[in-house]
Amino acid sequence: MASKGxxxxxxxxxxxxxxxxxxxxxxxxxxxxxxxxxxxxxAGIEPDNVDAYWLGTTGSGISGLTLSEPLKIQYxxxxxxxxxxxxxxxxxxxxxxxxxxxxxxxxxAVGVEKLKDSGFSGLTGSAPPGDGTESGMTAPxxxxxxxxxxxxxxxxxxxxxxxxxxxxxxxxxxxGARNEKAQFQREVPVEKINSSPKIAGMLGIxxxxxxxxxxxxxxxxxxxxxxxxxxxxxxxxxLSFVAGPxxxxxxxxxxxxxxxxxxxxxxxxxxxAGIEDPREQISMAEVHDCFTPTELVLMExxxxxxxxxxxxxxxxxxFDLDGDQPVNPDGGLKSFGHPIGASGLxxxxxxxxxxxxxxxxxxxxxxxxxxxxxxxxAPGRCVSFVSVVGL
Amino acid sequence: MSGxxxxxxxxxxxxxxxxxIGGGRGERAAAxxxxxxxxxxVEASREALRELPESAEVDxxxxxxxxxxxxxKLNAATLQAATNLPxxxxxxxLGGSTRSGLSALLAGIDMASAGRTVLVAASxxxxxxxxxxxxxxxxxxAAAFVLGGNGTEPIARLIGRASCTEEVLDVxxxxxxxxxxxxxxxxxxxIFTPLLVETFARAxxxxxxxxxxxxxxxLDGTNARVFRGFMRPAGLDPAQxxxxxxxxxxxxxxxxxxxxxxxxxxxxxxxxxxxxxxxADGVDVAVFExxxxxxxxxxxxxxxxxxxxxxxxxxxxTYLKWRDVLxxxxxxxxxxxRPAAPPMQRAERWKFGFLGSRCNRCGNTNLPPQRVxxxxxxxxxxxxxxxxxxxCRISTYTLDRLAYSLQPPVIGAVVDFDKGGRMLCQLxxxxxxxxxxxxxxxxxxxxxxxxxxxxxxFWKARPRR
Numbered sequence: 001m002a003s004k005g006x007x008x009x010x011x012x013x014x015x016x017x018x019x020x021x022x023x024x025x026x027x028x029x030x031x032x033x034x035x036x037x038x039x040x041x042x043a044g045i046e047p048d049n050v051d052a053y054w055l056g057t058t059g060s061g062i063s064g065l066t067l068s069e070p071l072k073i074q075y076x077x078x079x080x081x082x083x084x085x086x087x088x089x090x091x092x093x094x095x096x097x098x099x100x101x102x103x104x105x106x107x108x109a110v111g112v113e114k115l116k117d118s119g120f121s122g123l124t125g126s127a128p129p130g131d132g133t134e135s136g137m138t139a140p141x142x143x144x145x146x147x148x149x150x151x152x153x154x155x156x157x158x159x160x161x162x163x164x165x166x167x168x169x170x171x172x173x174x175x176g177a178r179n180e181k182a183q184f185q186r187e188v189p190v191e192k193i194n195s196s197p198k199i200a201g202m203l204g205i206x207x208x209x210x211x212x213x214x215x216x217x218x219x220x221x222x223x224x225x226x227x228x229x230x231x232x233x234x235x236x237x238x239l240s241f242v243a244g245p246x247x248x249x250x251x252x253x254x255x256x257x258x259x260x261x262x263x264x265x266x267x268x269x270x271x272x273a274g275i276e277d278p279r280e281q282i283s284m285a286e287v288h289d290c291f292t293p294t295e296l297v298l299m300e301x302x303x304x305x306x307x308x309x310x311x312x313x314x315x316x317x318x319f320d321l322d323g324d325q326p327v328n329p330d331g332g333l334k335s336f337g338h339p340i341g342a343s344g345l346x347x348x349x350x351x352x353x354x355x356x357x358x359x360x361x362x363x364x365x366x367x368x369x370x371x372x373x374x375x376x377x378a379p380g381r382c383v384s385f386v387s388v389v390g391l
Numbered sequence: 392m393s394g395x396x397x398x399x400x401x402x403x404x405x406x407x408x409x410x411x412i413g414g415g416r417g418e419r420a421a422a423x424x425x426x427x428x429x430x431x432x433v434e435a436s437r438e439a440l441r442e443l444p445e446s447a448e449v450d451x452x453x454x455x456x457x458x459x460x461x462x463x464k465l466n467a468a469t470l471q472a473a474t475n476l477p478x479x480x481x482x483x484x485l486g487g488s489t490r491s492g493l494s495a496l497l498a499g500i501d502m503a504s505a506g507r508t509v510l511v512a513a514s515x516x517x518x519x520x521x522x523x524x525x526x527x528x529x530x531x532x533a534a535a536f537v538l539g540g541n542g543t544e545p546i547a548r549l550i551g552r553a554s555c556t557e558e559v560l561d562v563x564x565x566x567x568x569x570x571x572x573x574x575x576x577x578x579x580x581x582i583f584t585p586l587l588v589e590t591f592a593r594a595x596x597x598x599x600x601x602x603x604x605x606x607x608x609x610l611d612g613t614n615a616r617v618f619r620g621f622m623r624p625a626g627l628d629p630a631q632x633x634x635x636x637x638x639x640x641x642x643x644x645x646x647x648x649x650x651x652x653x654x655x656x657x658x659x660x661x662x663x664x665x666x667x668x669x670x671a672d673g674v675d676v677a678v679f680e681x682x683x684x685x686x687x688x689x690x691x692x693x694x695x696x697x698x699x700x701x702x703x704x705x706x707x708x709t710y711l712k713w714r715d716v717l718x719x720x721x722x723x724x725x726x727x728x729r730p731a732a733p734p735m736q737r738a739e740r741w742k743f744g745f746l747g748s749r750c751n752r753c754g755n756t757n758l759p760p761q762r763v764x765x766x767x768x769x770x771x772x773x774x775x776x777x778x779x780x781x782x783c784r785i786s787t788y789t790l791d792r793l794a795y796s797l798q799p800p801v802i803g804a805v806v807d808f809d810k811g812g813r814m815l816c817q818l819x820x821x822x823x824x825x826x827x828x829x830x831x832x833x834x835x836x837x838x839x840x841x842x843x844x845x846x847x848x849f850w851k852a853r854p855r856r
Contacts, residue, residue: 121723122793131738132730132839132847133759135815137803141791145805148828149787200800201789249815250757250765252807256787 003240005272006100011226011233012218012389014043017349020214020337021183028060028114028215029070035215035342036071036110043219043229050219051104052077056091056111057341058084059126067110084376085290086241087111088216088344089385093239095220105221106229111346112215113339122211123340139290140208142378144201146293149256154308162202164311165292166193169206169334171314172289175321176331178362183210183337207292212337216345218352232356237369237388238272240265248380261384262301262375270303273388275369278303282325282388283367284354286347288375289332299327302373302386321362329354329362344385347372351389393503394545394679396447397537399438399690400653401431401514402640402697404820404856407705415527417638420698421705422516422531424713424797425819425837428456429466430848431646432512433473433836435533438690439510440474441780447543449476451502451509455485455495455645457564457571458516460838460846469848470512472743473836475777481507489515489562489613490671492534492645497677499538500549508539515644518714520570530641534649546688547656547665547679551598555590556673557582562613569716573613580616583670587617588624591668594676598664602626605678606663607655609633611648612670633665639698652679654694661685692856700856702822713797724795729843740775745834745850747812748773756812778834782809783852785830790823795840802826806852820853831855 016038018031026034032055040047055067055078064078083090088111095109118124123139151161170190176182188206196204219229226233244261248254266278275281287302289295299310304325305318313319319327330336330350333343351370353359374385403422409415422431432454440449454467467482485491485498492513499509514533519525539545561579564571573579595602608631610618615637622629633655635642643650648669655665663681668674711717740746741759748760752769758778763770788804795801802818804826818826819837832852839847 118725119723120725124725127728129731129734130728131734131742132728133738133742133849135803135817136727136794136839137789137801137815138791138793140793141789141801141803144789144791145787198790199793200791245765247765250761250813251755252786252811252813254813256805 003268003272005238006096007237007272007274008235009223010096010100010220010236011223012220012236012348012352013226013229013233014039014045014219015217015349015352016042017181017216017346018214019181020212020339020346022116023213024116026213028112031114031213031215032067032070032110032112035217036108039108039217039219045106045219045229047071047073049106050076050108052098052107053079054091054095054107054109055080056082056087056344057113058082058087060112060114060341083383085288085340086344086374086376086383086385087341088346089372089374089387090241090344092218092344092348092387093241093385096236096239099220099222105225107220108217109220109345110215110217111342111344113341114213115211115339116213138200139378140200140203143291143294144203145256146297146379147202150293150297153255153257154311156311162194164296164314165202165207166190167314168289168292168295169193171320172328172332172334175329175362176335179331179336182331182335183212184335203291209290209333210335210337212339214337214339214342214346216342216349218345218348234352234355234389234391237390238269238386240269240272240386241383243383244381246381254380256379258297259301259375259379259382259384261382262298262373265384265386266302269386269388275388279305279325281369282371283369284326284329284364285371285373286328286330286332286350287373289328289334290338290375294375295327298373302371326364329359329364344372344374347374348387348389355389355391392548393500393538393540394548395536396539396543396545397439397443397688398653398656399435399535400650400692400694400697401435401438401533402694403431403531404700404702405705406701406703407707407710408703409527411707412527413522418703419527419641420530420532421710423819425839425851427460427838427846428458428514428516428533429454429460429469430836430838431531431533432470432514432535435514435535436470436474436510436512437779438692439535439537441691443537444543447508447537447539449480449508449510449537451481451507452476453483453485453495453499453509453511455491455511455513456515457486457489457644459484459486469743472739473848475744476510486645488672489644489647490669490673490675493648493667493669493675493677496536496538496649497552497675499536503538503540506541508537508541511536511538513646513649515646517642517644518570518716521711521716525571525573528637528641530643532640532643532646532650534646534653536649544684545682546685547681549677550680551594551600551678552676553590553593553597554673554675555586557586559672561672576614576616579614580619583612583614583617584620587621587668587670587674590674591625591676594666594678598678600664600678604664605631605666607631607633607659607665609648609651609655609665609667611635611651611668614670617670636698650694656681656685657689657693657695659685697856722795724793727795727840727842729845730847742849745777745779746775747778749776756808756810758812758814778808778812779850783807783832783834785826785828785832786813787828788818788826804852806832817851818853819851
């Protein structure tokens with residue numbers, strides 16, 4: 001497989017993002033109005049300038065009306081899409097390809113999720129009518145399978161493994177504490193992470209991402225038009241998306257220490273962007289840290305660490321805010337929160353801030369190339385998105 | 392001559408101590424939260440069907456229970472589907488009295504005499520009012536028998552029988568009553584003891600044997616007091632009496648006579664004569680003679696092995712929660728979805744029969760069955776293959792404390808089958824602290840949950856019992 005890609009042909013010229021969290025007094029419509037209007041302002045445009053919209057949400061509305069109605073969008077195309085937890089990134093990808101094709105000049109990718117109205121713990125989904133034979137395992141249970149498998153394969157004792165997972169949670173909360181839009185803006189002591197109530201396998205509640213409400217939006221145009229709207233646009237180098245054949249859930253040779261879907265989407269994205277050594281060439285990344293062991297495995301699948309070495313790189317501080325290759329500088333899903341349809345756009349929002357030098361206290365020194373990675377599903381059965389963006 | 396061709400039994404894994412209920416000696420067997428009389432009937436039937444000679448092709452299925460999961464919808468159809476019996480079987484549900492288990496066995500032998508081969512499964516989940524004798528003295532279990540004789544040598548031939556039916560108010564439960572009630576036991580004994588003496592004598596006369604010729608006598612009924620005045624007039628010695636398993640299982644309703652007979656057959660030798668009596672709304676007595684075929688016809692699990700394989704510390708509140716007697720705080724998770732009829736129908740051979748598809752091109756197994764092979768992508772080129780009795784083990788697992796369950800945590804396991812194939816599956820009858828990668832498992836048919844009045848049956852894995 002080889003995507004031709006659209007390297008440097010499409011730019012992001014404005015973004016908006018709400019604070020993520022428990023917005024008891026805000027509906028999905030309210031959150032969309034907040035994020036979209038912030039993005040209009042960021043790009044210096046009027047609603048009339050936008051030719052088409054892509055709206056990602058997994059369960060906070062159906063159809064383009066979810067967006068057109070609250071914003072009173074005047075008879076324009078609005079596509080509602082869903083691709084599990086990678087939904088927000090899919091909105092970016094489809095919107096970007098639409099302007100690249102020449103069909104439209106200026107489009108918006110929007111994501112939203114309103115999770116806290118359900119009254120349930122964790123994520124819930126509504127499946128189509130079924131035969132009742134699905135395993136029924138929850139997301140933390142599925143992802144918890146990664147930790148002991150990784151420890152076993154690479155000879156990491158479980159105590160050390162616990163320290164690695166805690167380090168990931170600690171780092172992401174440290175970063176989120178420096179982000180006024182994050183759901184959790186406080187550092188969390190190591191002892192508290194270690195002793196948090198168990199949810200699934202090795203994972204405690206502090207190994208899980210935040211369940212939250214939020215919305216984010218991006219204004220996208222062709223590269224040649226970018227400076228009409230913004231003096232400091234960012235440019236898309238690669239967009240890759242992979243849906244796996246669900247091999248890991250069915251084949252005995254899958255060992256739960258990797259996501260083949262991520263490996264393939266990263267390979268494809270690096271070809272598109274001309275990245276040969278992601279460990280050296282990627283300045284920073286926002287990755288899908290839905291649960292702490294996910295981030296650990298992603299460091300290897302994305303090529304940031306050699307196989308079996310990510311736990312050492314994590315403990316050595318390589319992925320810290322002041323490390324050689326900061327990961328989840330905005331706090332990640334862990335601390336920023338995970339309103340599903342909005343998360344992919346939230347990741348891009350951090351790239352927008354960092355590449356433009358607007359990340360304040362958590363600004364990374366002189367980043368050149370950023371990566372966002374967004375995952376949906378479970379180990380062995382998932383979809384994966386990778387983007388590369390830069391100046 | 393017709394008789395029992397094969398038999399099987401099932402006693403669930405969990406026991407509750409009578410001391411935990413409020414008094415009494417010993418323990419009773421308790422169906423798990425994911426079991427009911429139909430799923431336990433499947434387990435006992437798998438035992439009876441596993442080594443069935445090819446000459447015995449089951450063409451009739453009967454399910455007997457006083458706790459049938461559905462009051463309308465054929466429970467025997469669940470049994471047929473889960474045991475992969477042909478769709479051409481005649482199927483019927485029986486109930487209404489705990490005597491229906493033994494009555495069904497006799498009816499099955501009558502059908503066998505007419506040339507049929509009959510699977511009879513008797514199964515009950517006995518729920519009594521809290522603190523009452525039925526709760527304490529009851530038990531949950533199942534027994535199954537394949538009845539035939541036409542071309543297949545029975546392991547035990549029916550040599551005599553007698554019945555009697557009495558309109559009497561002894562045990563009763565009408566719609567809307569949460570628990571069965573029983574009239575004063577002294578009254579029941581005054582009615583039933585003479586009936587039993589008389590019916591038992593008729594059965595022995597029919598068999599042409601004397602009481603002293605019996606190597607085992609199974610006495611079962613709703614009222615233990617009935618048997619106090621029976622042994623002497625019947626000319627029986629207490630040494631002939633089969634263990635009624637009151638201290639280990641409890642009286643398992645419609646299944647109990649069959650379960651006790653199965654236990655007697657476990658220890659029987661060729662030439663033994665066994666009488667089985669069940670006293671409820673009348674009396675049925677059957678007299679069997681064990682044949683030379685017995686040694687080739689025993690199931691994988693004896694009743695004693697089921698009884699010995701257990702967890703015996705079930706909390707009373709947990710038991711009451713499982714039986715839907717005690718309301719409880721639900722988890723902050725959505726209720727499970729009611730399974731839908733058309734998808735269940737399409738998936739029947741997977742959901743009930745547990746058949747996977749083996750790719751004709753590369754030999755890989757796909758669980759659940761796939762049209763396109765996950766390994767070689769060959770399309771519509773596979774053969775269905777049974778997996779219910781296949782060896783399997785834990786590849787990896789996790790304890791899921793968030794998932795909805797009546798017995799958290801849910802243990803989710805990646806289960807690999809020795810003959811190929813992998814599935815994600817829940818473990819049951821397992822101590823979460825004793826699970827380990829590599830543990831050997833076996834598949835068991837369970838009721839995952841009930842939603843909208845629909846029982847969602849599927850398979851789970853359990854440590855080998």
